[in-house]
Amino acid sequence: MFEHVGGEATLRKMAEHFHEAVLGDELLGKLFRYGSSHHVDHLTAFLAEMLGGPRRYSEELGGFESIYRAHQGLGISDEQRDRFVELMLESADAVGLPADERFRTAFTRQIARAAGFSTRVSRGELDHFSAPYPELVAWEW
Numbered sequence: 588m589f590e591h592v593g594g595e596a597t598l599r600k601m602a603e604h605f606h607e608a609v610l611g612d613e614l615l616g617k618l619f620r621y622g623s624s625h626h627v628d629h630l631t632a633f634l635a636e637m638l639g640g641p642r643r644y645s646e647e648l649g650g651f652e653s654i655y656r657a658h659q660g661l662g663i664s665d666e667q668r669d670r671f672v673e674l675m676l677e678s679a680d681a682v683g684l685p686a687d688e689r690f691r692t693a694f695t696r697q698i699a700r701a702a703g704f705s706t707r708v709s710r711g712e713l714d715h716f717s718a719p720y721p722e723l724v725a726w727e728w
């Protein structure tokens with residue numbers, strides 16, 4: 588799937604597009620406005636790994652610890668979660684990710700799953716030890 592989408596270059600474009608979109612979004616902007624400049628790069632690495640590409644996010648960028656810490660305490664609402672997923676899918680369209688049904692079905696499901704994970708972490712509903720991180724990145728495509 589990593590190759591099918593056009594590799595890291597396409598995913599970086601998608602992450603850049605997404606980052607711009609959330610910054611300008613009424614529901615999500617305030618969560619990201621004070622964030623760090625590495626969000627685009629880390630999101631690119633995570634998406635690449637999620638799609639079966641290089642394991643840079645887990646091996647070099649902190650993997651589970653980093654993603655857990657980034658969302659802890661954010662108190663993401665259901666509305667914010669749904670908007671996040673919507674903007675991700677819009678960004679996928681904007682940069683021309685493949686439109687075939689097999690890819691889109693799996694991609695949408697996995698983004699929704701990751702959003703569920705981040706939301707539960709953000710509300711303190713998932714502790715460190717029970718959080719299903721491996722399922723997020725080691726996905727069977």
Ligand code: HEM
Pocket residue numbers: 615618619621622623624625626629630633648649653654657658661663667668669671698701702703705706
């Ligand atoms: C459900 C709604 C979500 C919200 C509101 C949210 C919010 C955030 C915020 C505020 C940050 C910190 C940004 C920064 O450091 O500049 C962050 C980091 C991150 N998020 Fe999310 N997030 C959500 C869902 C997701 C999902 C679904 C994914 C994966 C597809 C994801 C992947 C990441 C990654 C990889 C980082 C960077 C962590 C690091 O620094 O290594 N997030 N998120």
